[in-house]
Amino acid sequence: MLSYTTYDPLTEYVLRCADNNLILGHRISEWCGHGPVLEQDIALTNMALDLLGQSRMYLKYAAELIGHNETEDSLAFLRDAMQFRNSLLVEQPNGDFAHTIIRSLIFDSFHYFFTEQLMQSNDKRLADIATKSLKEITYHRKFSSEWTIRLGDGTEESNKRMQTAIDDLWRYKGELLSPDELDMEMLEKGIGVDLNKIEPLVDNHLSDMLNRATLQIPQAEFMQKGGKQGLHSEHLGYILAELQFMQRAYPGLNW
Amino acid sequence: MSESSMLEIFEEKIKREIKIEPREWMPDAYRKTLVRQISQHAHSEIVGMLPEANWIKRAPTMRRKVALLAKVQDEAGHGLYLYSAAETLGTSRKTMIDDLLSGKAKYSSIFNYPTITWADIGAVGWLVDGAAIMNQVMLCRTSYGPYARAMVRICKEESFHQRQGYEIMLTLAQGSQEQKAMAQDALNRWWWPSLMMFGPSDKESKHSAQSMAWKIKRKSNDELRQNFVDATVPQARLIGLSIPDPDLKWNEERGAYDFGDIDWEEFWNVVKGNGPCNKQRLDDRNKAHEEGHWVREAALAFAEKQAKRKAKKDKVA
């Protein structure tokens, strides 16, 4: 297992939140200018903006915890793949609009209940960030849920594409909801979220939406994991190649 | 009422600075000119998203990334307002977009140039949005009501974009040697195309005179271009960048800058489709449109199903 040793447990935990938002925000921002309809282009960009904004709050907190000269930018632009703590789900490619919507549906369902719980954290800063974010996340979940239903119950083609997207992405759901050592430790300290507690809530929401969308919940049980400990898919490296290009090519400058 | 008396009323309104509104009578040529101009303007906002979106993923800091993303999103919003304004004249958004995608409709040629380095994002905001503002401030007083009102909303955001772009340039100009060189290089490449944004000189411009008479436009292409040069040259000097024009000189008598000749051959060449990115931009728009086809179709099918379900439910109730 790749180490927790890079950062202390609280920082690790904050980075998980930061990186999920950063990487998904980055992915969704790829749609900007290329959306299927102008209105949806704007809506997707809104979500990217929200996620990047939330990521900045977490990154700044993590930077303060680490100290030295760490900043939101050094954390975003100068860590390598194994130091990123996002889940595998959010680094998956946009694919077609169906994949983008299903990736968001799964993430938003998790993110909503996670953040709602995080508002109760006894770490005041985390609770504050969560409180500030919940309204946006509520909107994200509404957006991805409505589009899931619309496209699932749209045409034969859209139904097929959505089913393919679920079948492709379902395997990345487990990681979001299965606690590891760090999750347990943070829960014990009253800082982190009880993933076992939110799992049925997330699953309920997902199955409700998929039912209404006339889509099938995949039966495959095997779940991929590793992202939140720093073991990523091949996609992350390419994300970082673009995300970090400027800071790598021109180190240490003001922009 | 006879056509000639309706024309009289129309012209009287133009004369007295009363805005023309969608349901009112207007000459066909006025309507046509407006549809052409407003839809072209809308297309420019949409195609204009592409060169800037090109740098969203690679923006150098989190702050710059979020600002750029928000800026490009603003342009999408401008596109929406403008399509809506054009639709009030009886042409559907679908028709306008089909014309864009087929290459029949034009958009501002400036977006057929590539954004090669980060400094281009500064240059585009500063110069391209700056040039757009010159035009758009004038259009806030245009004679067609919906167009004028769309412009008022848009202008506020454009001037913010311009300042943001200038601030990127300022930061680069105060930075390392590499950053300064990057900024100067971007200015070198964007300066002349920005001057071309105002269109052919007044002698050559085929639509200008009539548009002025109808008060769609209130300043000529050359006047606007001069305003832009006069506003922008001092801004460049202030941050230590030089304008790539050996003939640029302050003219005491005119109280304005004299500047060199624009390469109109390049201008017409890009208009004709031979700019560095014409094909790429249109391909990108077409790709997004085609890949979005099934989404739009499904959304429509779903809406129809919903309407039927509702009708059935209402019947039962």
Ligand SMILES: [Fe+2]
């Ligand atoms: Fe704009």
Ligand SMILES: [Fe+2]
């Ligand atoms: Fe703009």
